Amino acid sequence: MEERTEIESLGEFGLIDHLTRNIEIHNASTVLGVGDDAAVIDHFGKQTVISTDVLVENIHFDLMYTPLKHLGYKSVVVNLSDICAMNAVPTHITVSIAFSNRFSLEALDEFYEGVYAACERYKVDLIGGDTSSSQKGFFISVTAVGEVAPDKFVKRSTAQKGDLICVSGDLGGAYLGLTILEREKQIFLENPKVQPDLENQTYIIGRQLKPEARLDIIQYLAEKEVVPTAMMDVSDGLSSEILHICKQSQLGAVLYEEKLPIHSDAKMMGMQFGLDPTACALSGGEDYELLFTIKQEDYDKLTLSEEISVIGYMQEMEKGVNIITRGGNQHPITAQGWNAFK
Amino acid sequence: MEERTEIESLGEFGLIDHLTRNIEIHNASTVLGVGDDAAVIDHFGKQTVISTDVLVENIHFDLMYTPLKHLGYKSVVVNLSDICAMNAVPTHITVSIAFSNRFSLEALDEFYEGVYAACERYKVDLIGGDTSSSQKGFFISVTAVGEVAPDKFVKRSTAQKGDLICVSGDLGGAYLGLTILEREKQIFLENPKVQPDLENQTYIIGRQLKPEARLDIIQYLAEKEVVPTAMMDVSDGLSSEILHICKQSQLGAVLYEEKLPIHSDAKMMGMQFGLDPTACALSGGEDYELLFTIKQEDYDKLTLSEEISVIGYMQEMEKGVNIITRGGNQHPITAQGWNAFK
Numbered sequence: 001m002e003e004r005t006e007i008e009s010l011g012e013f014g015l016i017d018h019l020t021r022n023i024e025i026h027n028a029s030t031v032l033g034v035g036d037d038a039a040v041i042d043h044f045g046k047q048t049v050i051s052t053d054v055l056v057e058n059i060h061f062d063l064m065y066t067p068l069k070h071l072g073y074k075s076v077v078v079n080l081s082d083i084c085a086m087n088a089v090p091t092h093i094t095v096s097i098a099f100s101n102r103f104s105l106e107a108l109d110e111f112y113e114g115v116y117a118a119c120e121r122y123k124v125d126l127i128g129g130d131t132s133s134s135q136k137g138f139f140i141s142v143t144a145v146g147e148v149a150p151d152k153f154v155k156r157s158t159a160q161k162g163d164l165i166c167v168s169g170d171l172g173g174a175y176l177g178l179t180i181l182e183r184e185k186q187i188f189l190e191n192p193k194v195q196p197d198l199e200n201q202t203y204i205i206g207r208q209l210k211p212e213a214r215l216d217i218i219q220y221l222a223e224k225e226v227v228p229t230a231m232m233d234v235s236d237g238l239s240s241e242i243l244h245i246c247k248q249s250q251l252g253a254v255l256y257e258e259k260l261p262i263h264s265d266a267k268m269m270g271m272q273f274g275l276d277p278t279a280c281a282l283s284g285g286e287d288y289e290l291l292f293t294i295k296q297e298d299y300d301k302l303t304l305s306e307e308i309s310v311i312g313y314m315q316e317m318e319k320g321v322n323i324i325t326r327g328g329n330q331h332p333i334t335a336q337g338w339n340a341f342k
Numbered sequence: 343m344e345e346r347t348e349i350e351s352l353g354e355f356g357l358i359d360h361l362t363r364n365i366e367i368h369n370a371s372t373v374l375g376v377g378d379d380a381a382v383i384d385h386f387g388k389q390t391v392i393s394t395d396v397l398v399e400n401i402h403f404d405l406m407y408t409p410l411k412h413l414g415y416k417s418v419v420v421n422l423s424d425i426c427a428m429n430a431v432p433t434h435i436t437v438s439i440a441f442s443n444r445f446s447l448e449a450l451d452e453f454y455e456g457v458y459a460a461c462e463r464y465k466v467d468l469i470g471g472d473t474s475s476s477q478k479g480f481f482i483s484v485t486a487v488g489e490v491a492p493d494k495f496v497k498r499s500t501a502q503k504g505d506l507i508c509v510s511g512d513l514g515g516a517y518l519g520l521t522i523l524e525r526e527k528q529i530f531l532e533n534p535k536v537q538p539d540l541e542n543q544t545y546i547i548g549r550q551l552k553p554e555a556r557l558d559i560i561q562y563l564a565e566k567e568v569v570p571t572a573m574m575d576v577s578d579g580l581s582s583e584i585l586h587i588c589k590q591s592q593l594g595a596v597l598y599e600e601k602l603p604i605h606s607d608a609k610m611m612g613m614q615f616g617l618d619p620t621a622c623a624l625s626g627g628e629d630y631e632l633l634f635t636i637k638q639e640d641y642d643k644l645t646l647s648e649e650i651s652v653i654g655y656m657q658e659m660e661k662g663v664n665i666i667t668r669g670g671n672q673h674p675i676t677a678q679g680w681n682a683f684k
Contacts, residue, residue, distance in 0.1 A: 013586075037575060038391045038425055038430070038486075040389050048384070050487065051380035051436075051470060052472055054439075054474045057477075059440070059474055083379070086380045096395075096396045145390075151373075153373075153382050155374065156378050
């Protein structure tokens with residue numbers, strides 16, 4: 001029988017002690033971590049970057065098919081991705097949660113196992129947070145802090161006309177992974193005896209359940225001495241994100257359908273579900289890849305990377321934001337990314 | 343008729359634009375605020391202090407008697423209080439919320455009016471956040487950032503034997519304010535035609551609905567060149583907090599009942615409710631005063647302040663954490679502060 005310890009038996013401070021007992025500190029700048037009113041970070045000669053994201057049960061995640069450890073990992077990673085999208089290196093996080101009494105201590109431990117796994121993987125320090133009960137649902141709020149050399153951060157608003165549009169990794173997989181998980185959930189709800197058929201789709205299910213922040217791309221760009229002219233991460237979907245960069249940079253853009261990086265597993269599953277892989281890549285969201293623009297003269301420095309695709313270029317605002325299809329037709333791009341209020 | 347704009351009609355980005363349209367920046371260190379993946383803060387030669395708190399509907403607040411503007415103000419202030427409790431000056435906040443569709447845009451505007459009022463009052467900059475829907479309930483997560491001269495932050499664990507225990511302002515009022523509001527809620531639920539009778543208790547109701555962070559005390563201590571040996575804010579209740587300082591400093595303490603600062607309105611309401619004002623001061627919570635210890639030789643520097651009371655002293659751990667009553671009896675102090683899991 002699985003153990004179940006009620007949170008109430010520990011109280012808030014017992015719970016915090018329990019959840020933070022194995023914290024490891026990775027950054028010399030962590031002067032003071034968990035256990036006081038606030039944490040203290042030393043940042044001499046660097047700029048501090050800070051970002052925060054909320055994840056809400058049944059809005060952002062479904063516990064029917066999301067293991068708590070993966071949820072903890074993903075909650076951290078989506079915030080680190082925002083720090084990377086500023087061309088900064090993540091260093092610290094705070095994690096706050098509110099949960100109903102259906103969660104046991106063992107369940108929270110699983111969640112924090114994922115949090116600590118992400119801290120270990122990205123060498124960031126958990127330095128604080130808050131825990132509370134809720135009447136219904138699991139709420140997660142993570143704040144991530146990172147550092148960047150003075151004025152080396154990259155905004156969304158500074159792309160220039162003629163800049164090349166690049167994206168890391170591949171797109172659309174996370175959405176197709178979600179589609180499989182949702183299908184299996186429906187089958188399970190109709191007949192709980194049926195075993196889930198995940199069709200060995202470990203790649204695209206992994207894209208949904210265990211995304212990564214592209215810190216490796218930030219490090220690669222630094223190594224190659226390329227500073228993107230604009231950058232953001234792909235959380236809502238490529239079409240939504242390129243529209244942000246265009247709007248904030250007051251420019252238009254052209255993307256080429258044939259250049260969009262799509263994993264072969266994603267193509268196959270897309271066809272199986274009757275979903276256009278290009279549409280999944282444009283509107284899917286949750287891939288947590290980096291979308292960035294570079295000066296044309298930097299192109300040669302990045303050609304050796306298999307992890308970076310050039311997918312288009314920036315143009316005058318008046319020319320619009322368009323995609324050129326494989327057939328050579330031009331269509332305007334509209335935001336159909338994920339929306340937390342629909 | 344009151345206007346009601348559905349959030350869905352704006353979408354997340356429209357909502358963020360709307361809620362942040364009047365942001366004012368108070369700190370030169372705010373290099374980049376709302377509107378990108380992350381905010382950027384410059385902190386040359388200072389240490390960064392960071393703290394986060396979650397507020398959950400029907401756990402931390404009841405919207406039946408909490409005006410949304412006050413809730414926004416309080417959500418910020420309780421976080422700034424944590425920064426002050428580190429002997430630091432708050433500079434930046436992020437505010438994340440999740441809310442169900444019973445909230446209109448006008449309701450969120452009221453909440454943010456309170457957030458901005460607190461930013462204005464304390465000269466802190468709102469630099470980011472996240473918004474999401476929830477299936478049920480209103481969730482608020484605020485992260486506050488502050489700065490302090492290198493190694494001038496004050497922890498809970500560094501009190502010394504013989505140090506004097508001080509507290510700012512007065513205690514117990516916030517709890518009594520809550521007691522009045524809860525009573526009026528019950529009366530209203532039984533008979534919605536009865537008008538609330540707040541008995542002109544503006545002081546203690548204000549203590550509950552619109553607390554302040556004691557930045558003025560931090561500034562006064564700096565002016566008088568007093569660095570507390572340990573400090574924390576009174577959020578859960580004096581008894582809970584002094585036990586934290588004792589545990590973390592590995593010491594005991596003596597408090598004097600007659601020295602506990604209690605406002606005359608709180609004494610009066612306590613008697614009216616049949617509640618011992620001392621018990622309210624010890625266990626009430628939410629007063630957001632500062633509890634701190636000072637070296638005995640610093641005592642003379644603070645005697646002129648009417649806002650600081652000396653309420654006891656630190657002693658050997660073996661002697662315990664006790665209160666000496668007006669009658670001269672000694673009782674051990676036990677934590678009966680507020681608990682988010684009860």
